[in-house]
Amino acid sequence: MKKTLFMALVLSSLLGTTACTDSLVQDPLTSKTQANFLRNETEVEEYVNATYGALQANGLYGLYLPAAAEIPSDNTYDEVPANDDGIYGQLDQFTAIPTNSIATSIWLGSYISIQRANVVLNRIGGVSYASGTTRDARTGEMKFIRALLYFNLVRLYGDVPLVTQETTDPNVYFGQGRTPTAQVYTQVIKDLTEAIPVLPATSSQAGRVRQTAAQTLLAKVYLTQKNYAAALPLLQAVVATGRHALQSNPANVFSLANENNSEIIFAVQFASGLNGNTLGSIMFQQFSPSGTVSGAKGHNLPTKQLYALYGSTDRRRGTYLDVTSAGTPYSKKMAAPTTVITDGGSDFVVLRYADVLLMLAEVQNELTNTTDAATNLNLIRTRAGLAATTATTQADLRTAIDLERRLELVGEGHRWFDLQRSGNAVTIMNAYFQSTGTLVTINSNNLLLPIPQSQVNTDPSILQNPGY
């Protein structure tokens, strides 16, 4: 009997051992892996969606990008500068430290989305699509997103590392350093130039990148480079498509019920009440004046000085922005969420037709075509219920267009870049601080954000911007 028992032991062990060793290979049960993903159209489409999805991050269009592109300017300020570890206040008063989480999150968020675009661009050629046009469109969409993010990065940080390939080993980036701005711009222009012909004129789904978005963005890039001749035909082409128009009433531009209207060229999509309230934005809560709604922080509020610039007949007053009973101006471009305050449904508009017309006016003015410039400027003024501009000279028109951009586009993340483009950022901001009795003086070092301290710490080849 004992012998039998022992035999049984030995036998069962011999049978069992192989099975045990095989079990050392365990694949994740509730995650996919990159090794067995991106094999067909459906899976590539999921990666494309995730690339768009990354734009919703707090570091990007969920919260911080508009803040970083407005708060340093004379358009907006932080009502409670010491709040949230002072991250907004530091941008407002030019005391940003390299651990400022707005600066660190924009950097990280941008590269996460860029990497996803890189993965799709690297893989999509090897995957068959039912429609070649769709595949081309996705290529254009990814290039647009990559270009948009690099364009933001160079404007905020100066030189930034340029990566356009899929990461297989993150260690290869050590020692790479920062790529010169000009080289990044070359890539941005290349991506957009390649995207324009493959992008569709219209899209079956609201929120997808269309041809006019790439044209508008490329025009903005050229405008930033003061390459007015190159910007002009792109903007004219956008106008010529006839697919975009100003909403007749400013109240309709940002209305929740009228999202993705004809004035919107590209908007990062948000929606409330979806998937456990994970697809809304917290911008409304964070940018509402302190004490007005639960959790309101008063970050990125329009300044009283800006509010005072709207004439009494300006239809944008009361629709784009308003004042609280305590006299604090606030933006109304984001709709108040109805159920969960952190789950706002308003899209964040990145590019819209009003911007196209104002850029066109600026380009025409710089190319000394003041007549057409005034005409385009007046389209915006008329819609706002204002009389035609009285400016006639190039210099006066430049000032008028600059002011109109402030009034029309406040809160949309343009002003700080506009100031930089004008070359007057330091002068204007120092004058602004003097007028408000604030003891802040800035110099050209303050035009760029600090490189995230974590990146300087991780890789010494990433050098910090001067002044930080």
Added chain:
Amino acid sequence: MKQRLRFLHSWPVGLVACGLLLAEPAVAQVGTRPAAQSGARMQGTVLDDKGEPLAGVTALLNEAGATGNPRGVATGVDGLFTFDNLKAGTRYTITVSYVGYESQKVNDFLINAGDNNSLMVRLKTENKALTDVVVIGYGSQSKAKVTGVIAEVKGAELNRYSGSSFGQQLAGKAAGVVVNDASGQPGTDPQIVIRGIGTLTAGRNPLIVVDGFPLSEGSSLNSINPQDIEKLDILKDPSSAAIYGSRAANGVVLITTKKGRSEKPTVALDVYTGFQERADNVKYVDAYQAAQFFTEARDWGYVSANPNTRSATDDRATRLAKGASLRQLRLNYLQPYLDGTPGLTNTNWADELFRKGRMSSYNVAFSGSSAKTNYYVSANYFDQQGLVINNGLKRYSGTLKLDAHLSDKLTLGASLNPSYNRQQYFNNNADFSTDPLSNLYIMYPFFSPRNADGSLAISQEIKANTPEDGALGENAVALATQIKSNRDFFRTFGNAYLSYQLLDGLTFKTLLGGDVTSNFFDFYNPSYLGGYRTVAPKPAVASETRSLNTNYLTENTLSYTKQLGEHSFDLLAGYTYQLENGSTTLLTGSGIADDNVTNVAGASAFTATAARYTWTQVSYLARLQYSYGNRYLFTATTRRDGSSRFGSDQKWGNFPSITGGWILSNEKFFPQNKVVTFAKVRASYGLSGNNQIGNYSSQALVNPANYVFGNTLAAGFAATTTANPNLGWETKTSANFGLNLGLGSKLTVAADYYRSITKDLLLNVPVPQQSGFTSAIQNIGRVQNSGFELELAGNDIGLGPVRLGFSGNLATNQNEVLALAPGQQQIIAGAVGQFITRVGGPIAQYYGYQLDGVYKTQAELDNSPRLAGTLLGDYKVRDLNGDGVIDNNDKQTFGTFNPKFTYGFSSNFTYKSFELSFALVGIKGRKIYDQQLANQEESGEGFGVPNTYYFENRYHPVNNPNGTLAQPNLGNFSSARRLVRSSNIFFKNADYLRLRDLRLTYNLPTAWASAAHLTAARVYASANNLFTITDFRGFNPDATSTDNVLTNGFSQANYPIARAYLLGFNLTF
């Protein structure tokens, strides 16, 4: 016989299976055996060396020459034991043993007919070094022969500290074992660090093995009733731990639970109850001081933004006209406080949130043994109220343990440990919206937790502070009492084994173990409570989490013992397979219409999150122990582990070790003397591993990242980690040199020096973010740990009528990073970069500026190098390199959380029927970074309530011109002030000396006990943490609230540990 040997030869291929099942009839058949004949009786008396009867002594009896399980009985209070049913004319062997005494064996005791058989045994106190048996991995060994480093702690010693788990009880009890009682929340596991930290970013939990069954890493220690623990053996060096291979690098804690000993069924009843209170030094200012502080902070915030045009005397309207922000206005309701009006609301929120908590334990254990079986059955109810109101732990647990000797050769046994824990929990996560404790310092003393009618005051502070944007926290008492967060833990672990003696000395053992945990968390945050910055009502939130984890182990070992003259061999070979599955589902409900149903069922919309995992490990192990003439000792072990966690190219790792020892005192040349009675030197060298990196870290995981087109959800997926097919074991190579001495018959000394190098660190390396990732797990770098340990123990020392025992320990540990990633010299971590891990230094050094007081004049400020934005009243930062600029180059290091040395001392005194015991535990050379002190209580940012230390030492040009801490400032709190959060004044000294436990026991006179038919009866009074000597002003100098070793010593948790006063009794009958 011949055939069996053939099987043996074919053994190594794979003796055993991963799922081994035995045919039941085989077991039943061998289990039957004729019962013993009735007959003669013998009675014995056991006395100690002074001639006093000894109660509770175990007497074992066997027929001379028989190898089966002996019969056992215990002596009563009169020192008497009795065996019945003996065979007249037969010779028996009687062994008498008692803890702390040398066992005595009486051979060939001839039994006469009837009851005319009596025996008197006198036991001598033993020198422990010589006789104890310690548990080693997959076996046991006599202490004299041990050549590794194994710390043994008895259950009795542990249970002098009353608490929910052995983890807390272990503090200070063994050299080189640091227990950080990181949170006082009942049910929280302490952090156990054995011989320092060898790893950087992999887990650092030691492996816990209960009666041979290795628990999952990080599994709760609460499910083990400390009163069931017979003893702990802690394997500290790699030669001892190597037998556990890839999981042993952080040390191994072997738990042996109690078993039945006495033939007479014994019932032991243990009950204690008492209360606990805070044992910290935290003291906040009162309402009048707070009013002054907030006003100073808001005034200076206003003025410092533009001293040319602003004045502290400006009224509200003037301030607003001059562009003041909200936090530059005075709080509108403080004037009466500033005027010193008596009788205003002056709430001590700490007194409201904390309480005296009850702690009780009821334990009953039945045990006994017979010729063939022994059993131990216990039940325990443990109830601990937290120091925070509405917080606590209740545990219901049981143990069932059975060993049966079915024949001379076949033994089987089983143990089962079911438990049910219910935690009234709150997430101590520094979230102002739900964590009452993190709200404590933003609860202004101007508000009451309750309205005049006794109801909770809801959202009072939020409403009052909104106009000037003060702290907007919801009533912490309401958060603590109204948010439901119950956590149920059902767990059963246990094992069954069968061991069979194949040949003389050759035993096969197979063990099947299992651990099943099922948890249910129930959370409800009602709508009628506000949250941070949110006035009630707000949407209610409900969630529930269910998880099920199952862990199976099969283990098959073959052991062989042989004595050939002076040569003694012990061989062990084995195979184990372990499989763990886990699944968790989190269901979150929203759209809750009212607070009628306080769980997810009341919700109208739901989201679910699901996660599952599996990991497996396959292992082969072998050990040879050899000794010659009880003088020369040698052990070699090896283990080969394969794990599913590692990359496809690195599945297997080998962990060999060797160790040797020499017992000098057994040599002929060793002079026989009364001073040095025992001497042993030993050395060991070996490898162990660490696999705590999560289950799928070697693969690039693709996880959801959804988007929405228009209002249509678009499912998105993208990679969130990078792949590393080469990911493998972290390997720790360690050498240990040690010495054991026996001095006289009472004292033992053990001294050890060790040095270990951990290479291929499982390091979550920060990578350049342009890769699209922030970090990647890789095997990189090397860390060295070295240290010295000394243990001194004395046993049963007579001081007149007082008998004294003591044990003291001292341990040092130093670690040094030898290498990081190629080309990488340092890793800076922490929210304000306050930790640096650099090559050549220890892990996680505090890193920051050296401050030299406060700027009090503009001239001084203007004429010194300073951080950008420095204001008057801010700190002066030392220009360390003297280059006239303050920047990152002026930062230096300031020590670590890892202490320079740790020490413990415990002692017990016996005088007649009284026994007094105490244990001290100490930490020396530790620094801690307490975020609450750095960011709020001592920062001078006028947002939270400061502690009295800051208030008394703050600088204010008028109110406190000699102050040394930065001036209160809220509305213009500078970037410079944020940057100096990483500086010497916030790297706090956290040394302490703590009276961990103190107990006075009275043993009831034997006459009384006998009259009540009791074997023994005692009552005691005890205290935990009666005093702590420390300079630290935070809640807990042990708190390190992060599992990231790179920020070790970052404390965010603030649940104070408790001082407890208890009364209890033990009855045995």
